[in-house]
Amino acid sequence: MAVKLKTSMGEMYFNLPMISRVHLSPDHSLITVHFIRGTPFTVPVETKEDRARAAEFLLQFTAENSGFLASGKELLNLRAALWVTIPDGGPILIRTDDNRTHSLPDQNPDHIRRTMVGDAVET
Numbered sequence: 001m002a003v004k005l006k007t008s009m010g011e012m013y014f015n016l017p018m019i020s021r022v023h024l025s026p027d028h029s030l031i032t033v034h035f036i037r038g039t040p041f042t043v044p045v046e047t048k049e050d051r052a053r054a055a056e057f058l059l060q061f062t063a064e065n066s067g068f069l070a071s072g073k074e075l076l077n078l079r080a081a082l083w084v085t086i087p088d089g090g091p092i093l094i095r096t097d098d099n100r101t102h103s104l105p106d107q108n109p110d111h112i113r114r115t116m117v118g119d120a121v122e123t
Contacts, residue, residue: 001066
């Protein structure tokens, strides 16, 4: 599956399983796509038209069975995570390939399981 980003220069397509995470800068001026074992790709979001295109791009990651989960200003590909820990108590932890650990204190463990492997999950 691929996701499409339209820019003023044309269209770009990204192979969804190869994306580790997508980050929106704090001031919303840049989108950075981090690839599994790859170089990050940054796209500026400067105009009203750019922001509309960026919103369309980010919306694609919320599709059913995409494997992505929103965490603040990031979209994390749970299926590309090095590991995910779902403890009985405490926050859920996700380790990405850039050696960062993301803490998700308010996420439903069943939602995390479904996002990782799809709808067919035994609990």
